[in-house]
Amino acid sequence: MEKTGRTFRSPSDLGRADWKTIFIQTAKSLISGPTTLVAAGCAFYTTLSLFPAISSLISIYGLAFDVQTVTPQLEVLRSLLPPSAYSLIYDRIQTLVAEPHSSLTFNLVISLSVALWSASAATRSILAALNIAYNTKESRSFIVFQITALSMTLSAVLGAALTLALMVALPLFLNLPAWLHIPTPPGSLEFAARWSGPLIMFTFQILATSVLYRFGPDRHHPALWRWVLPGALFATLTWIISASGFSYYVAHIASYNATYGPLGAVIAIMMWFFVSAWVILMGAELNAEMESYARGERRKPVHL
Numbered sequence: 001m002e003k004t005g006r007t008f009r010s011p012s013d014l015g016r017a018d019w020k021t022i023f024i025q026t027a028k029s030l031i032s033g034p035t036t037l038v039a040a041g042c043a044f045y046t047t048l049s050l051f052p053a054i055s056s057l058i059s060i061y062g063l064a065f066d067v068q069t070v071t072p073q074l075e076v077l078r079s080l081l082p083p084s085a086y087s088l089i090y091d092r093i094q095t096l097v098a099e100p101h102s103s104l105t106f107n108l109v110i111s112l113s114v115a116l117w118s119a120s121a122a123t124r125s126i127l128a129a130l131n132i133a134y135n136t137k138e139s140r141s142f143i144v145f146q147i148t149a150l151s152m153t154l155s156a157v158l159g160a161a162l163t164l165a166l167m168v169a170l171p172l173f174l175n176l177p178a179w180l181h182i183p184t185p186p187g188s189l190e191f192a193a194r195w196s197g198p199l200i201m202f203t204f205q206i207l208a209t210s211v212l213y214r215f216g217p218d219r220h221h222p223a224l225w226r227w228v229l230p231g232a233l234f235a236t237l238t239w240i241i242s243a244s245g246f247s248y249y250v251a252h253i254a255s256y257n258a259t260y261g262p263l264g265a266v267i268a269i270m271m272w273f274f275v276s277a278w279v280i281l282m283g284a285e286l287n288a289e290m291e292s293y294a295r296g297e298r299r300k301p302v303h304l
Contacts, residue, residue: 008294011230018293026282026289029299035281038129042122042281043274049122050269051092052115053157058096059115061161067097073167076197080243082250084257084265085272120146120153126280127152127216133284134217135299152215156208163204167197205236209280213287227291235283239276246275 008014014022029035058067070093078086127149131138140148209232214223250256250268257264292299 007296010226011290011294012226014290014294022286022289022293025293025299026286029285029289030282033285034132035278035285038132039274039278039281042125042129042277043270045125046122046273046277047266047270049119050089050273052118053122053153054089054092055096056115056119056157057160058093060157061164065161065165070097070164073164073197076167076201080240080247082247082256082265082268082272084250085269088265088269116150116153116157119157120149123149123153123156126212126277127218129277129281130212130216130284131218133281134219134288136218138218140218148215152212155211159204159208163200166200202236202240205239206232209235209283212280213284217284223287223291227294228287230290231283231287234286235279238282239279242275242279243272246272 008018058070061067061070071090074086074090074093077089081089124145127145128138138145206229210225210228213228213231214225250271256268260267289299
């Protein structure tokens with residue numbers, strides 16, 4: 001690291017010129033660095049981990065809640081996923097939901113040792129990618145690294161289950177004013193019913209990304225929350241835009257099914273994960289550049 005002079009104690013201390021410099025350096029790192037190659041690796045492992053993760057999610061959710069309530073909540077993802085990918089995931093969830101509750105409970109014992117391990121392959125690849133983004137070397141032992149990946153995978157599954165539960169409970173909260181005979185402005189309940197679900201998903205995405213940025217890279221002193229939130233917020237907003245744009249592209253412009261035949265849905269999912277991984281790494285690069293700039297240092301180029 002090269003010293004550049006001035007230091008900052010908080011992202012709020014950065015001025016417009018500082019942010020401009022940070023974004024320019026981030027863009028240079030993304031263009032010249034191995035971000036695209038690393039994102040492709042993450043997309044591959046995430047695709048392999050998708051269905052084990054879904055199986056774990058349904059199994060855990062089914063222990064406390066009615067699994068039949070999962071399917072209606074998938075509408076939030078319809079505009080973010082390519083149609084063929086959405087149909088593939090929807091059909092798989094429908095199959096899992098149709099299983100008897102007892103088999104789901106028994107499946108929890110079997111699948112959480114196998115499915116979570118399989119799903120953690122995506123987390124392990126992302127942790128390695130974050131080390132590259134933050135220009136750090138992995139010094140954690142094999143066991144610690146695996147435990148970290150499994151813990152973050154399980155946390156993500158539990159967080160997703162809780163998010164689903166909150167989305168299912170939304171109608172109950174929205175009906176409280178009527179039950180308590182409290183007048184509400186016209187159209188307010190309809191507005192809340194329409195946007196509360198996406199807002200919960202947005203909040204979960206920011207929290208999950210922040211946790212990933214804070215504890216994922218191998219750093220002796222994890223960054224304070226205020227130093228990971230800017231990248232998490234930027235990545236989440238960019239992810240919503242890019243995921244929606246890619247979904248529209250696949251639905252109206254590209255013809256994956258015509259090109260790849262039966263594999264079209266799988267290719268669409270993998271490309272969607274590639275876009276998502278690239279955006280997540282972009283947020284990590286932004287945070288890394290911001291932290292280095294705030295310490296008065298200049299990052300060296302990242303090479304594999």
